[in-house]
């Protein structure tokens with residue numbers, strides 16, 4: 001997808017030589033990537049290579065040992081809890097597992113981020129925001145259902161709605177279409193495109209789904225052995241004659 005690019009790119013997320021290990025498991029080894037405002041970057045990489053770890057570092061859910069990771073100009077490891085909460089309120093995170101609270105209704109799941117970040121909202125305002133967001137993902141009629149009553153595709157939509165409710169500037173999608181049938185997958189992709197258009201979001205999309213990558217990305221980045229191994233347009237990366245990159249497009 002081609003998108004309007006600012007003449008002077010404004011970096012939103014700047015990752016430089018990021019290092020993250022779990023004991024002897026060296027996951028990120030000098031990983032560098034810059035995402036500018038309004039860019040939508042798809043990160044490809046083998047299962048278990050560190051894609052989810054990367055986005056968890058971005059939102060401060062995992063600490064890192066080395067390098068630099070700046071979000072909205074601020075080094076994540078140096079933030080206080082309050083500053084981190086402020087940054088998280090500007091970022092919508094769609095988890096790989098949808099991560100809904102099973103004991104809460106859809107309405108309560110959506111109210112959760114509002115209570116946490118959207119302080120001083122009245123009952124009526126909260127109600128309005130929940131309904132508007134559910135309408136955006138086409139699931140207003142599911143408002144009183146429990147997560148166990150939802151299909152996989154519906155859960156993904158509610159996960160997306162929960163990430164959207166605070167109108168974030170940045171969206172992080174962790175495998176948004178994995179495990180979905182092609183039709184549901186296309187519906188989620190369409191929603192992601194609506195979100196890009198409507199809110200002019202900047203996004204990182206982790207995906208193995210080439211259709212999703214082709215439709216949602218204006219840039220592709222391939223993670224190999226803990227580094228940003230290759231970066232470019234969909235055509236550049238998909239046509240690369242590189243044995244570590246080529247298999248993704250076979």
Ligand SMILES: Nc1ncnc2c1ncn2[C@@H]1O[C@H](COP(=O)(O)OP(=O)(O)O)[C@@H](O)[C@H]1O
Nearest residue numbers: 022025027045046047048049050051052053054
């Ligand atoms: N909280 C954790 N504790 C220990 N190891 C972890 C943790 N989270 C992820 N890992 C390890 O980090 C590596 C990358 O995981 P992950 O980022 O989830 O992969 P993927 O690219 O499939 O999203 C894997 O080897 C995984 O076992």
Ligand SMILES: [Mg+2]
Nearest residue numbers: 051052096174
């Ligand atoms: Mg993952």
